[in-house]
Amino acid sequence: MNAITDVPGVLVGHHHRVGDGWATGTTVVLLPEGTVGGVDGRGGAPGTRETDLLAPENLVDRIDAVCLSGGSAYGLAAADGVMRWLSERNRGYRVGVNAHEVVPIVPAAVLFDLPRGDWGNRPTSDFGYTACSAASTTVAQGTVGAGAGARAGSLKGGIGTASARVGEFTVGALAAVNARGEVIDLASGTPWAQDLGLPGEFPEPPGRAADLGVVASDLNTTIGVVATDAALDKAQCRRLAMSAQLGIARAVRPSHSLFDGDTVFAAATGARAVASPLELDALYAAAADVFARAVVHGVLAATTVGDLRSYQDVWA
Incomplete structure (x- = not known):
């Protein structure tokens, strides 16, 4: 499906x-039990939760879900709803003898979309709970979930996903694209990461310049998840997330600015053992390419919201 859900589970x-008066939302990535997590942050203005827990030297190495949300720091409340949904199903880090005595581990990151709606209209814990209830293997892209109010430079941003096979492994990515930089070369309509696309995956250059008449925002962030069915430890997961950040650098110009909170979580479900460092390095290389493609998909699939025009409308 060319989606992060190509990773089984x-x-x-x-x-x-x-x-x-609304333009915001929440996206949740639910993970199979036993999934190991990692994280890497590159932007100068992050909004996150449970990232310290994912440091390789700390105790807990398993994560149950990742919550991505609009609403700036207010949107971190959506992760409470994800925890509630998981706890009702006895999913989490076990802290007692009874089945319900668990603490769900839900790392989260937020993006800044407050100008897209009326002040005070931002995700609550119910957004996270409802997103969990809607979870499936089919991933809607564009102006959905955490991408509802996202902006990518001069264009509407959104949710994008992509995947790739690496030998016997699968690597998938999901990105909520709200970057300060541009994902599209406005002089030609070509994605900066055009060369990474599969045959026919990205549009041919429209061949005309765009005059959007907008000023770039100074409060942004691209956030997301890269997942694989490989068996990785926390340190290896962190390296996977670091590699995915290179995908942002390939797809967004400029990237990782002082005004972006670029954060990528990594998730390894552990279904397949990694036999050698060469296999591991191939996974890292794929993570960068797949995340870059997911970023482009987020912009290509977005639809116009208010006066923030989409790629589809500018290059119809």
């Missing part, structure tokens, strides 16, 4: 509100 759910 991974599910994605969205919940959002667009219109009537």
